[in-house]
Amino acid sequence: MKFCSQCGEGVTLAIPEGDNRERHVCNACSTIHYQNPRIITGTLPVYDDQILLCKRAIEPRHGLWTLPAGFMENGETTEQGAIRETWEEASANVNDLALYSIFNLPQINQVYFFYRAQLSDLSFGPGEESLEVELFNEDAIPWDQLAFPVITRTLQHYLSDRKSGEFPVRTEDIIRKR
Amino acid sequence: MKFCSQCGEGVTLAIPEGDNRERHVCNACSTIHYQNPRIITGTLPVYDDQILLCKRAIEPRHGLWTLPAGFMENGETTEQGAIRETWEEASANVNDLALYSIFNLPQINQVYFFYRAQLSDLSFGPGEESLEVELFNEDAIPWDQLAFPVITRTLQHYLSDRKSGEFPVRTEDIIRKR
Ligand SMILES: [Zn+2]
Numbered sequence: 001m002k003f004c005s006q007c008g009e010g011v012t013l014a015i016p017e018g019d020n021r022e023r024h025v026c027n028a029c030s031t032i033h034y035q036n037p038r039i040i041t042g043t044l045p046v047y048d049d050q051i052l053l054c055k056r057a058i059e060p061r062h063g064l065w066t067l068p069a070g071f072m073e074n075g076e077t078t079e080q081g082a083i084r085e086t087w088e089e090a091s092a093n094v095n096d097l098a099l100y101s102i103f104n105l106p107q108i109n110q111v112y113f114f115y116r117a118q119l120s121d122l123s124f125g126p127g128e129e130s131l132e133v134e135l136f137n138e139d140a141i142p143w144d145q146l147a148f149p150v151i152t153r154t155l156q157h158y159l160s161d162r163k164s165g166e167f168p169v170r171t172e173d174i175i176r177k178r
Numbered sequence: 179m180k181f182c183s184q185c186g187e188g189v190t191l192a193i194p195e196g197d198n199r200e201r202h203v204c205n206a207c208s209t210i211h212y213q214n215p216r217i218i219t220g221t222l223p224v225y226d227d228q229i230l231l232c233k234r235a236i237e238p239r240h241g242l243w244t245l246p247a248g249f250m251e252n253g254e255t256t257e258q259g260a261i262r263e264t265w266e267e268a269s270a271n272v273n274d275l276a277l278y279s280i281f282n283l284p285q286i287n288q289v290y291f292f293y294r295a296q297l298s299d300l301s302f303g304p305g306e307e308s309l310e311v312e313l314f315n316e317d318a319i320p321w322d323q324l325a326f327p328v329i330t331r332t333l334q335h336y337l338s339d340r341k342s343g344e345f346p347v348r349t350e351d352i353i354r355k356r
């Protein structure tokens with residue numbers, strides 16, 4: 001951030017009065033521009049014993065497999081965002097959503113939400129951001145071709161919890177080694 | 179948003195190629211400026227049977243009672259943010275945090291996180307954004323003087339769940355009547 005989005009003049013990093021960390025503050029109109037973490041929301045779509053995964057058509061991790069997920073938009077709930085992203089990336093309808101996993105990624109200012117969901121029918125296929133969309137049995141999951149640690153962890157939790165039929169909300173911090 | 183934070187020129191609302199909703203797009207450098215929901219994170223601090231509440235020294239809801247909470251910052255986890263806000267608003271140390279309630283407020287683009295937490299000791303008091311900080315027994319909770327529905331709902335869930343000793347993560351959407 002170099003310029004004020006309200007008046008177009010320059011901004012300076014400074015600690016505002018009553019605050020305790022640096023913010024971008026406008027030199028002209030004094031607006032304080034806060035920057036905050038963003039939410040990524042998605043689903044773990046299930047059909048009988050199978051799990052739906054999408055092969056990414058975009059960077060990062062082009063060609064690797066992911067659960068359908070993306071940035072939460074203003075005006076929607078995390079659940080509505082998860083349904084929307086599942087439609088956009090996999091042309092799939094889901095129902096019976098239940099919050100399942102939450103990940104903090106503080107180094108990249110992201111918080112992930114995944115919902116367990118039932119695939120409503122077998123009509124699905126790649127959206128603009130996917131190369132392929134497929135259902136996988138447990139023994140076919142491409143563990144060495146998964147796009148992100150949050151995907152691996154969510155699938156591991158799910159396959160483990162499925163044995164007991166209990167699915168408590170799983171929370172985890174993903175800290176990258178430097 | 180009226181000006182580009184990257185180059186200072188004007189922005190226009192337009193639907194970028196491959197997107198499906200209006201964004202602020204720079205007329206000069208074409209930067210797309212996304213706006214996303216923000217996370218508010220806090221704690222429900224408990225000491226024996228008592229719950230800590232803060233009387234707000236700031237608007238909105240000046241003079242009403244709240245749980246300590248505030249905007250999550252870049253570079254921290256939701257749990258770290260909850261601990262920080264508890265310190266800033268109530269000068270209180272907490273431990274043994276467990277994620278407890280999550281609220282979507284889509285009309286104001288906010289997602290709330292509350293953690294159950296143990297108050298580490300009886301050393302607490304008002305920070306800059308609080309007028310008073312007090313411990314309340316269940317029968318003393320000022321139900322008609324609570325600042326926000328998310329506070330009321332979190333306390334209601336907690337007092338109900340406390341009877342069974344089971345505290346599943348509670349998720350709820352708060353939709354304002356128009
Ligand atoms: Zn300005």
Ligand SMILES: [Zn+2]
Pocket residue numbers: 182183184185186187204205206207208209
């Ligand atoms: Zn620009």
